[in-house]
Amino acid sequence: NAGVTQTPKFQVLKTGQSMTLQCAQDMNHEYMSWYRQDPGMGLRLIHYSVGAGITDQGEVPNGYNVSRSTTEDFPLRLLSAAPSQTSVYFCASSSRPPTSGRSVGTGELFFGEGSRLTVL
Amino acid sequence: KQEVTQIPAALSVPEGENLVLNCSFTDSAIYNLQWFRQDPGKGLTSLLLIQSSQREQTSGRLNASLDKSSGRSTLYIAASQPGDSATYLCAPRGGETSGSRLTFGEGTQLTVNP
Numbered sequence: 001n002a003g004v005t006q007t008p009k010f011q012v013l014k015t016g017q018s019m020t021l022q023c024a025q026d027m028n029h030e031y032m033s034w035y036r037q038d039p040g041m042g043l044r045l046i047h048y049s050v051g052a053g054i055t056d057q058g059e060v061p062n063g064y065n066v067s068r069s070t071t072e073d074f075p076l077r078l079l080s081a082a083p084s085q086t087s088v089y090f091c092a093s094s095s096r097p098p099t100s101g102r103s104v105g106t107g108e109l110f111f112g113e114g115s116r117l118t119v120l
Numbered sequence: 121k122q123e124v125t126q127i128p129a130a131l132s133v134p135e136g137e138n139l140v141l142n143c144s145f146t147d148s149a150i151y152n153l154q155w156f157r158q159d160p161g162k163g164l165t166s167l168l169l170i171q172s173s174q175r176e177q178t179s180g181r182l183n184a185s186l187d188k189s190s191g192r193s194t195l196y197i198a199a200s201q202p203g204d205s206a207t208y209l210c211a212p213r214g215g216e217t218s219g220s221r222l223t224f225g226e227g228t229q230l231t232v233n234p
Contacts, residue, residue, distance in 0.1 A: 031220060033221075033222075035224075040226075042224050042225065042226040042227070043164075043209070043211075043224040045221055045222075048221065050220070058221065090163060090164065092164075096220070106152070106169055106171070107151060107152055107169075107213060107220070108152075108154065108166055108169045109154055109166065109211070109213075109222060110166060111156075111163045111164040111165075111166075112163055113162065113163040114162070114163050
């Protein structure tokens with residue numbers, strides 16, 4: 001069971017370049033999300049998705065795009081990289097927490113190993 | 121907006137000590153609260169998940185409690201070992217109206233000395 005898989009693990013970009021961070025999970029989780037982690041700022045939510053075809057913005061969405069065409073995959077796109085986007089990026093997934101009496105899992109969140117991005 | 125505070129920010133103890141890490145949050149309308157461990161340069165590993173209807177969860181030497189009404193959770197580590205050295209993060213999970221988001225504290229950096 002691979003869990004949450006992120007690629008690449010490391011990437012160096014020049015300002016203005018675009019790239020996509022890949023995230024895949026094999027646990028049939030409805031909920032997927034992207035975080036960035038910066039020293040002194042903690043983990044901040046970028047975008048999230050509650051199912052295929054449904055995405056929404058988190059706390060720091062500017063400069064990033066996402067799409068969710070399948071349950072398994074949730075790629076994060078940087079359209080025009082900036083030095084401020086230098087960070088470690090984490091993808092996470094979970095079953096949908098119990099809502100409105102519908103219980104589909106515990107809602108425990110599982111993380112990938114992270115992608116370290118440097119923008120020069 | 122949910123705000124999460126973890127105290128202390130850093131803790132250094134000798135091997136064998138029992139210790140308590142504290143987490144407080146401002147919005148008590150949560151579905152669950154999760155404790156994670158993060159080793160340097162690594163991802164987050166889930167330690168314990170407490171549903172909002174529960175008071176505590178135990179796994180081995182770890183025990184987490186939740187007092188939702190007062191916005192507090194504690195992580196108790198018994199008989200600490202050098203391998204417990206890591207950063208510990210708590211994350212309450214909001215309700216559906218907040219997109220079921222988790223909000224993270226900045227963590228407690230624990231060092232257990234042999």
